[in-house]
Amino acid sequence: GNSVTQMEGPVTLSEEAFLTINCTYTATGYPSLFWYVQYPGEGLQLLLKATKADDKGSNKGFEATYRKETTSFHLEKGSVQVSDSAVYFCALVRPSSNTGKLIFGQGTTLQVKP
Amino acid sequence: EAGVAQSPRYKIIEKRQSVAFWCNPISGHATLYWYQQILGQGPKLLIQFQNNGVVDDSQLPKDRFSAERLKGVDSTLKIQPAKLEDSAVYLCASSHRSGGASYNEQFFGPGTRLTVL
Numbered sequence: 001g002n003s004v005t006q007m008e009g010p011v012t013l014s015e016e017a018f019l020t021i022n023c024t025y026t027a028t029g030y031p032s033l034f035w036y037v038q039y040p041g042e043g044l045q046l047l048l049k050a051t052k053a054d055d056k057g058s059n060k061g062f063e064a065t066y067r068k069e070t071t072s073f074h075l076e077k078g079s080v081q082v083s084d085s086a087v088y089f090c091a092l093v094r095p096s097s098n099t100g101k102l103i104f105g106q107g108t109t110l111q112v113k114p
Numbered sequence: 115e116a117g118v119a120q121s122p123r124y125k126i127i128e129k130r131q132s133v134a135f136w137c138n139p140i141s142g143h144a145t146l147y148w149y150q151q152i153l154g155q156g157p158k159l160l161i162q163f164q165n166n167g168v169v170d171d172s173q174l175p176k177d178r179f180s181a182e183r184l185k186g187v188d189s190t191l192k193i194q195p196a197k198l199e200d201s202a203v204y205l206c207a208s209s210h211r212s213g214g215a216s217y218n219e220q221f222f223g224p225g226t227r228l229t230v231l
Contacts, residue, residue, distance in 0.1 A: 004156070041224065042224055043117075043118065043205065043207075043221075043222035043223050043224045043225060044157070044205070044207075044222040045222070046219050046220075089156055089157075091156070099162055099169050099170050100145070100209065100218055100220070101159050101162065101170060102157070102159070102220065104156030104157050104158070105156050106154065106155050106156050107154075107155070107156050
């Protein structure tokens with residue numbers, strides 16, 4: 001079936017450190033891939049997306065590249081800030097989906113310390 | 115533009131009681147989703163509406179959960195009777211439409227945190 005696996009958290013970093021959150025997926029064909037972020041007390045927000053192999057999604061200094069060879073979509077940021085502290089979710093939409101149903105990973109909590 | 119509204123934000127009930135959650139999507143959004151997010155897990159789709167019709171309810175426990183979107187705008191999700199394992203955050207999301215050649219971004223509400231004692 002279709003699924004998403006993320007690295008376990010929490011991830012604790014100092015401000016200005018480099019961030020990587022790993023995400024791998026299992027799907028038939030080529031799904032669309034997403035990263036959502038959930039700040040404390042708020043709903044999920046779309047952070048970035050990629051819809052085909054080798055696409056790079058980017059937003060607010062975050063980047064992720066769709067790697068079909070390794071079925072991965074790792075999230076990276078060169079220099080994290082305290083305000084980046086949140087829960088990050090990797091997700092996919094099946095190819096040819098007529099519903100747009102999102103399938104989420106379990107989430108990774110990021111804590112950034114000053 | 116107003117976002118997705120949900121109420122209540124928090125609810126505590128005892129098992130076997132009933133509970134209802136309300137969602138008002140972004141104006142003009144035809145598609146509405148209800149997700150269940152258990153602590154430590156990612157959100158799981160319970161039911162999806164396109165206007166006032168159900169598109170996907172394959173993961174909705176229909177013996178105790180029900181949802182409606184009678185006028186194709188706001189929606190109510192009900193649990194009756196509640197079990198301990200229903201403790202979770204219930205998220206509502208909306209989008210312009212579902213599926214198709216391009217992804218339609220889903221906008222999420224803040225969620226309702228349900229605790230069943």
